[in-house]
Each structure stands twice: as structure tokens, then as C-alpha cells.
Amino acid sequence: MLVSGGGDFALGFISPNNSNKSLYLGIWYHNIPERTVKWVANRDNPVTNPSSVKLAITNSPEVVFSDSKGNFVLQLLNGTEVWQSFDHTMLPTMRFVLSYTGQVARRLVAWKGLHDPSTGDFSYSLDPSWQLQDFIWHNTSPYCRTNMFSYMSVGGGIYQSPSLVLYQTRISTEGELDLIYSVSNDSPYTRFSIIGYTGELRFQSWNNNTLSWTVIDEAPSGCDFYASCGPFGYCDFTEAHPTCRNRTFDQCAAECNRNCSCTAHTYADMSDAGTMTDTSRCFIWAGDLVDMRKDTSGENLYLRLADAKSPAGKRHKEAQKRMMLEYLRSTDEAEDNNIEFPFISFEDIVVATDNFSDSNMLGKGGFGKVYKGLLNGTKEVAIKRLSKGSGQGTEEFRNEVVLIAKLQHKNLVKLLGCCIHEDEKLLVYEYLPNKNSAKKPMLQWPTSFKIIQWIARGILYLHQDSRLTIIHRDLKASNILLDKEMSPKISDFGMARILSSDQPQANTNRIVGTYGYMSPEYAMEGAFSVKSDTYSFGVIVSGLKISLPHLIMDFPNLIVYAWNLWKDGKAENLVDSSVKENFPLDEVSRCIHIGLLCVQDSPDYRPLMSAVVSMLESKTTQLPILARPVYFVRRDAEPGRAGNNRALSLNGMSFTGLEGR
Structure with a gap:
């Protein structure tokens, strides 16, 4: 041995x-x-x-x-x-290669039995036909779909339990997709395994009290088996126990009616077909009806005819507006009834986006999709359509509309209107044209430096200069947009919180945001303050200039990478290749110094944003001495705080730079 x-x-x-x-x-x-x-x-x-x-x-x-x-x-x-x-x-810190050069690279293969390590019938790997999802397989058949990926360079999430915090990261580099997970310091043993005789994929940690392995998370659960709810059915995870749902004729008709692109629907009752769970099939058509035929075994086809402009249509818009105002003013933040909530009808949004055409889509994320639109045929706008499964739900939607209605600053995105229509929630913003950073001209360093300064000013306004003390809680590169003048705009206030003047910080059991940008005290304990946003700003300062994720592969995270370059006198290596040569090294080094001050482990050692603005705008302002940043050191969570709550964040993180929309 x-x-x-x-x-x-x-x-x-x-x-x-x-x-x-x-x-x-x-x-x-x-x-x-x-x-x-x-x-x-x-x-x-x-x-x-x-x-x-x-x-x-x-x-x-x-x-x-x-x-x-x-x-x-x-x-x-x-x-x-x-x-x-x-x-x-698959163990902590190891790199599990999901795919290489377009092919599935590795699989986790289960044991055949409890005491039989030979190759079993179950395995876990990427889907070879479409590498944006992974499966538990039973031999060669899908058994459970476990994840859907995006094209982000770096993405992942956090699993929390009373005994540990587990970080899962997906890294996509040219020709390779890797999966890595790590755990917080002083955590017990953890393992990622597939159980052959039951087909379950499990995260487990060792419990020294019970002297056994405890399940942190597992799949499948409930009705989460592949296709278990039948055609056109779905597994509802919003219930206490995941349950299959199906649709009646009325629900099928209602789905067509609330979808402006629906032109027809039909309903087939499959109750005699012997299917296991879902016995209804609702078929929806969008666009032109083509390839039609008539036979003796078909179902009725219900056509949807366009409604002419009429007083009834106008009354419908007024009803939408009244419902939205009542909905928004039901919040504590909206007690001021003088606040104007600009309403835009759902029908106008549908016309502006050409029925949410894919050709008008600017981007998508965990919240839903963003479309470019043309209101009234003249005004360019960006329309965020929140998906039904979005992490940004009812509370966050109200929060964003109410807060932005109260805020006015040149470095905050401007909300032009909003819409609530049945289960649709939409936000209409000013359109920012610098969408694709690959197509914008190469930036001179003065422009990059001004962007950093303006972001700091926008955060300072939220913390100090507005009539409210606002903690954004989700500051990250993808939430900083650029207008045609390359001026940054802070967006996405759905996770923001208001603090009273005598309240230095607050706590929450529901941790929201993006791993990598969250401060240690917030990620580990649920405590947030203005210093939480300061931490996120520090990450943005470094992330703004990182272009290739593989540059930091020898380091546990971006902060450690930036720190090592700065202390070794190699700060210029952090400058993105899109920034032209002959940049002032002293200015770059000063920015990195300030960014590292902002990501100090203790919030007491981080500067206020007023000090950050002063240090950025005045070279004579002396910079404090840097201490080596400590990244996510494990803290003892107090009862009732986030350490005892299994919150999950699956927001993607990208270091590719700032974009507009």
C-alpha cells in the first residue's frame, strides 16, 4: 500500500x-x-x-x-x-475535459454494482450531437438532462450547505470545454460520482458526525427523468416536489391567444394512447401555414384572425396599463405615487421587434433575451424579455422599474418603459449601439481609463449622491453597457437593495449575483453593504482588460493572477490587446493598485467609492499600501444567514470586455 x-x-x-x-x-x-x-x-x-x-x-x-x-x-x-x-x-480542483476539438473527451462511467467496479450501464458525459448540454446516459439512451450551457468563456455556480461552499466552473477555450469544481477552505472531503445501480449523479461530502457521506445535490429527482412527462409536458420544479404538468384544450387555446406570433393551434387528446403521464398534445403554429392537408384522421385546426383596430383594442391597452401600475405600486419602494411608470403596450413591443424575431435578438442570458426594437417606426430601443424560468422574477422586475424611475445619472442606463401582459414581463431601455466589442475600433488607453472613471462615478451616485443609498449587488462586466460615445452605463437593477442612512449594512438569506464578482462576506454570509459593490468594481477593473481566460489557468482566480502580476512589476500584462501601444505604465499600474484595494478580503480595508473616484482622478492622492488579497476564506456563518441556505447562482461570467445594447 x-x-x-x-x-x-x-x-x-x-x-x-x-x-x-x-x-x-x-x-x-x-x-x-x-x-x-x-x-x-x-x-x-x-x-x-x-x-x-x-x-x-x-x-x-x-x-x-x-x-x-x-x-x-x-x-x-x-x-x-x-x-x-x-x-x-472527478475530485476538487481537477480539470475534467468534457469535449476536445468538437468530440466528447471523457465520461464518468458507473460501477455495475455496489461491490462490482466493472463497467456499468450508466454514465455521465456531454451530448455528442449538441455540445451545449450534458446527460446521464443509460447505455446509449438519455436518462436525465443535467445541464444546459451557453457560449460563455467562463460560467458556473455555487452550491451552499451548512458544512461547505462548493464552486462549479465551466471554462471554454479554443477547441476545449472543461468542468472544474472546488470547495471552500477547511471543507470536508467531497466527491462527484455516478451511482451505477441507480443511475444517480451525486455531489457528496463526508460528515464526521454521522461518519457517512451526505448528499449535497443529486440528479435526477422527481419527474426529472428524460421525457418522463411525455410529449409537450414539463416537469414543474417550482412545486415542493417536482411534478409533471399537462394542458387542457382551454390552456392550449390560451397559450395561442397570448402569443402574438401564433396563427393557429390544434389539440389532440391522447388519453387512449397509453402514454405514461402526459396525455395531451398542444400544437402551436407561428407564421404562415404551409404544407397543409386534409384527411379523415386529423384534428380540428383553430385559426387565429387578426383583430382590427377598435375601441375594444384601446380599452385593452388601458386595462394593461392599469394592471401594470397597480402591480408596480404594490411595493414598499413605490409608496411615492408621483413616480411615473412609462407604459408601453405589449402589441407595440411585438410590432417593434417584428414578433421577437431572432434577427433582432441582441443577446441572451439567465434572465431571458434582449431584442433591438424600433418603437413607432423611428426610435431605436433595447427590449429585455424576461423568461418564465428566469432567476429575475416578480420581485426583481418591480425592483428594477421602481429604482430606475427614481434615479437619473449619465452613467446609469435609462429605462424608457415597461410592460406586463399576462405572464410576460418586458423592460424597454435606451438602445446603446456598441453591441459587439469585436467590431468596435481599437481603444486608446485614455478611453479605457475614462470608462473606469465613469463607472466609479456611477457607483458613487448610487451609494452617496442620489437621495437613496442603493447597493447594486450584481455589478459585473456584462452589466456595464457602452453608448455610441463609449460612455459606460450601469444596468440591471433587479437585484439592487436600498439601505437607510443609519443602516451601514444588511443581511440576506437569499444570495444573488455572479460568482467571481461577489465579495467574500456576501457570498459566504449574506452580508452586503456599499463595500460589496466596491469589491465588484475591483474585479471589473481587472476583468476589463483580460481578453483570454487561459491566461489565468495557473492561478485559482483572476484576483490572484492580477496580484501576482502587480507585485512582480508586470502590470502591463493585464492590458488588453485591443488597447493600442504606448499607454502610460504609471497610470495602468495605479488602476491595478486601486482595483486590488477594492478586492481586499475585509470590507473595512476597502475604500469607499468617493475615495476611489478621488484616487482615479487625482494622481497626487496617495494610494494606501496593499495587503495580499485573500480570496473567499471560509468564515463561520451565523444561524439564519446564507451559510445555512442552499442558494444556487448559475449566472455566467465573462472576461471578454464591456459591450453595449
Whole structure:
């Protein structure tokens, strides 16, 4: 038996059922009483003669057995790695390659049984036909869809439990998509595995009190099995227990009526077809009806005819407006009834976006989609259409409309109107034309520096200069938009909170925002203040200039990467290639210094935004001495705080720069 340096892992021959008739070479957790194997070499070729068992390594490579990660590595004397066990398992900090050059690179394959490590029927991998989703597979058939990805360079989420915080990250570089997860400091052992005899994909952590593995998260659950709810059915995860839903004829008709692009619908009752769960099929047509035919076995087709402009239509718009005003003024923040909420009808938005045409789509995210529109045929606007499954729900929608109606600053995005129509929620903003950073001209450093200064001024207005103290709570690069003059506009106030003048900070059990931009005290404890936004600004200052995510792969995060470059006198390496040459190194170094001040671990050591603006705009203002930033050190969460709440954030994070819309 070979034990790693600190004693966390051991490598040797095992017999899972203790029969000693079949031996396997494996790695297991050495410091826990329950024998838990994390890797087996000869899973389909056990040694059946125990007297002759031995491990032989040829060609004289060096053996490295990492204690902190449990990675067994064979490398040449010059340091070149020949083989590692990390390529065949999933543990904290290891990089699991989902795809490489368009092909599925690795799979997690389950054991056949509890004591049988041979290849089982279940596995986990990316979908080979469409690499924006991954599955649990039963042999070659989909068993459960576990994730939907985006084209973001870096994305991920946070799983929280009373014992640990787990960070999951997806990194997309040219030709490769990787999955990495890590845990907070001093966390117990964690493992990511697929259980062969049940087909479950699990995150588990070791519980020293019960001396057993505790499930943090698992899939599938409830009706989350692939296609379990039948055609046109869905698994409703908003219920206490996930439940399949189907639709009646009236619901099918209502779905067509509330969709302006619907031209016809039909309803097939499949109650005699013997399907397991969902026995109704609602078919919706959008656009022209083509390829039609008549036969004796068909269903009735219900055509939707356009309604002429009429007094009834005008009354409908007035009813929409009254409903929206009543809805928005039901909030505590909207007690001031003098606030104007500009209303734009759903019908006008549909016309402006050409029925939400894909050709007019500017972008999409976890909240929904953003479309370019032309109101009244002349005014360019950006329209955010919140999706039904959006993390930005009813409360956030009201919050954004009410707050932006109260705020006026040149570096805050301007809200032109809003609309509520049945389950549709839409926000209409000024259109900012610099959408594609790849097409905008190369920036001179003075422009980049002005963008940083103006962002700081906008945040200062929120914290100090408006009549409210507002914490944005979701400041990130994708929420900073650029107008045609390259002036930044802070957007997306759905997560913002108002603090009273005598309230320095607040706490929440519902952590929202984007991992990577969140301050440690907020991510770990749910505590937020103006210093939380200061932290996010510090990340933006560095993230603004990072163009390629693979540059930071040797570092745990962007902050550590920036810190190491700054202390080594290599701050110029943080400047994006889109910034032309001959930039002033002292100014760049000063910006990085200020950014690192903003991401200090303790909020007490971070400057207020008033001090940040002063330091950015006056070279004579002395900069405080920097302490090395500590990133997400584990803190003891108090009862009732976010540490005891399993909140999940799946917002994407990108370091590609600022864009407009």
C-alpha cells in the first residue's frame, strides 16, 4: 500500500466485497472509516490469483502521489507527465475535459454494482450531437438532462450547505470545454460520482458526525427523468416536489391567444394512447401555414384572425396599463405615487421587434433575451424579455422599474418603459449601439481609463449622491453597457437593495449575483453593504482588460493572477490587446493598485467609492499600501444567514470586455 504524504489517500490492491477472489488496483480515502474508492485501474480485468499480484512501473518514471488532491502521477525525470489518475475521476480542483476539438473527451462511467467496479450501464458525459448540454446516459439512451450551457468563456455556480461552499466552473477555450469544481477552505472531503445501480449523479461530502457521506445535490429527482412527462409536458420544479404538468384544450387555446406570433393551434387528446403521464398534445403554429392537408384522421385546426383596430383594442391597452401600475405600486419602494411608470403596450413591443424575431435578438442570458426594437417606426430601443424560468422574477422586475424611475445619472442606463401582459414581463431601455466589442475600433488607453472613471462615478451616485443609498449587488462586466460615445452605463437593477442612512449594512438569506464578482462576506454570509459593490468594481477593473481566460489557468482566480502580476512589476500584462501601444505604465499600474484595494478580503480595508473616484482622478492622492488579497476564506456563518441556505447562482461570467445594447 502506498499512502500519500499527509495520509489523506492510499493506493493499493482492494477487494470491494472482501472476498479476495478478485483484486483491483485502486485509490481510496485513507482517513475515514468507510472504505470509499475513488479510482480503479483494472475495473474490467480483476486479478484472480492473489498470490501473484504486484504493481510494476516500467521505463523508470518518477511516481508522484499528491496528498491534497489524491492524484497519482507518473512523470519522467524532466517533469513531463506520462499518465495521471485525474484523467479518470472527478475530485476538487481537477480539470475534467468534457469535449476536445468538437468530440466528447471523457465520461464518468458507473460501477455495475455496489461491490462490482466493472463497467456499468450508466454514465455521465456531454451530448455528442449538441455540445451545449450534458446527460446521464443509460447505455446509449438519455436518462436525465443535467445541464444546459451557453457560449460563455467562463460560467458556473455555487452550491451552499451548512458544512461547505462548493464552486462549479465551466471554462471554454479554443477547441476545449472543461468542468472544474472546488470547495471552500477547511471543507470536508467531497466527491462527484455516478451511482451505477441507480443511475444517480451525486455531489457528496463526508460528515464526521454521522461518519457517512451526505448528499449535497443529486440528479435526477422527481419527474426529472428524460421525457418522463411525455410529449409537450414539463416537469414543474417550482412545486415542493417536482411534478409533471399537462394542458387542457382551454390552456392550449390560451397559450395561442397570448402569443402574438401564433396563427393557429390544434389539440389532440391522447388519453387512449397509453402514454405514461402526459396525455395531451398542444400544437402551436407561428407564421404562415404551409404544407397543409386534409384527411379523415386529423384534428380540428383553430385559426387565429387578426383583430382590427377598435375601441375594444384601446380599452385593452388601458386595462394593461392599469394592471401594470397597480402591480408596480404594490411595493414598499413605490409608496411615492408621483413616480411615473412609462407604459408601453405589449402589441407595440411585438410590432417593434417584428414578433421577437431572432434577427433582432441582441443577446441572451439567465434572465431571458434582449431584442433591438424600433418603437413607432423611428426610435431605436433595447427590449429585455424576461423568461418564465428566469432567476429575475416578480420581485426583481418591480425592483428594477421602481429604482430606475427614481434615479437619473449619465452613467446609469435609462429605462424608457415597461410592460406586463399576462405572464410576460418586458423592460424597454435606451438602445446603446456598441453591441459587439469585436467590431468596435481599437481603444486608446485614455478611453479605457475614462470608462473606469465613469463607472466609479456611477457607483458613487448610487451609494452617496442620489437621495437613496442603493447597493447594486450584481455589478459585473456584462452589466456595464457602452453608448455610441463609449460612455459606460450601469444596468440591471433587479437585484439592487436600498439601505437607510443609519443602516451601514444588511443581511440576506437569499444570495444573488455572479460568482467571481461577489465579495467574500456576501457570498459566504449574506452580508452586503456599499463595500460589496466596491469589491465588484475591483474585479471589473481587472476583468476589463483580460481578453483570454487561459491566461489565468495557473492561478485559482483572476484576483490572484492580477496580484501576482502587480507585485512582480508586470502590470502591463493585464492590458488588453485591443488597447493600442504606448499607454502610460504609471497610470495602468495605479488602476491595478486601486482595483486590488477594492478586492481586499475585509470590507473595512476597502475604500469607499468617493475615495476611489478621488484616487482615479487625482494622481497626487496617495494610494494606501496593499495587503495580499485573500480570496473567499471560509468564515463561520451565523444561524439564519446564507451559510445555512442552499442558494444556487448559475449566472455566467465573462472576461471578454464591456459591450453595449
